[in-house]
Amino acid sequence: xxxxxxxxxxxxDLEPGRFLKVEAEGRAFLIAxxxxxxxxxxxxxxxxxxPLSYGCLDGDRIKCSLHGSRFSLKTGEPLDEPxxxxxxxxxxxxxxxxIWIDPSRAMNAAD
Ligand code: FES
Numbered sequence: 001x002x003x004x005x006x007x008x009x010x011x012x013d014l015e016p017g018r019f020l021k022v023e024a025e026g027r028a029f030l031i032a033x034x035x036x037x038x039x040x041x042x043x044x045x046x047x048x049x050x051p052l053s054y055g056c057l058d059g060d061r062i063k064c065s066l067h068g069s070r071f072s073l074k075t076g077e078p079l080d081e082p083x084x085x086x087x088x089x090x091x092x093x094x095x096x097x098x099i100w101i102d103p104s105r106a107m108n109a110a111d
Pocket of ligand 1: 045046047048049050064065066067068069082083
């Protein structure tokens, strides 16, 4: 893989229905495996900048443990109040047994 992709974990460290907290470029991210698909989001709730890694997965959603908002791992959209802004989602690629993410640009960022 080429920059801006960064290797963040071994693919074998992640199992379906689980997530890993990883670091890239000084920021924290969650990598989740849902079925055969991988998702990356910033480890930051959009409501009060609380780490989503303290929360839990609910299907293809991550639930914030502070006030309970759930976010789609696919789109970053909030599904419950009190959060009303999306979380940042990032591209994920599996290559040569490594999980790579592109931390340089959120896929759901407004241009
Ligand atoms: S800090 Fe996550 S829902 Fe409030």
